[in-house]
Amino acid sequence: MRAFGSREAAVLVPIQDWPGEPKLVFTERRADLKKHAGEISFPGGIGEEADQDLEQTALRESHEEINLDPARVEVIGALAPVGTFVTSFRIQPFVGLVSGDDPLVASPDEVAAILHFRIDELVDSYAMRRLVRRGVPIRTPTFEMDRHLIWGATARILTDFLVRIEAMT
Numbered sequence: 001m002r003a004f005g006s007r008e009a010a011v012l013v014p015i016q017d018w019p020g021e022p023k024l025v026f027t028e029r030r031a032d033l034k035k036h037a038g039e040i041s042f043p044g045g046i047g048e049e050a051d052q053d054l055e056q057t058a059l060r061e062s063h064e065e066i067n068l069d070p071a072r073v074e075v076i077g078a079l080a081p082v083g084t085f086v087t088s089f090r091i092q093p094f095v096g097l098v099s100g101d102d103p104l105v106a107s108p109d110e111v112a113a114i115l116h117f118r119i120d121e122l123v124d125s126y127a128m129r130r131l132v133r134r135g136v137p138i139r140t141p142t143f144e145m146d147r148h149l150i151w152g153a154t155a156r157i158l159t160d161f162l163v164r165i166e167a168m169t
Helices: 054-066 119-124 152-164
Strands: 007-016 023-029 044-046 073-078 089-098 111-118 126-133 136-145 148-150
Touching (some): 007 152, 023 119, 044 089, 054 111, 089 152, 111 119, 111 136, 119 136
Parallel strands (some): 007 089
Antiparallel strands (some): 007 023, 126 136, 136 148
16 A cells, blocks of 8 residues: 655554453653654654564564564554655554563663553544644644643554554444
């Protein structure tokens, strides 16, 4: 599937506690980062030469950012790629079931916090909002969880995921 963006990236949509009370894992990026500072995102990033494919990129980045061992992840599929206009990323999301109880640990270089939100709470928090970013008004799906606002590419990926699992019908 086609999506805008000249730079390839991949993220993992990690699902814990499936099928009981499933939760998704997000990261809150550090506020002092040059790109996407303070934003809520799925773990992931751009590929490296050693990565065989974008799925491996998503798993490697998840390990680097939140110490999620790739052996604990069963990748069950991919969502449609999402493009970002400002940063020109073409993001390929992969959905993975996370097993085991080993604690996730935030990388102090990139991640301020690891967030866990139940799928039903995410559905309830959905709203289309008008936001102003860099002086430009945009209309985007959003999810407001406590003091955290999920918006932009992460919200578009999350919306696609929720529609596909029929949580938003």
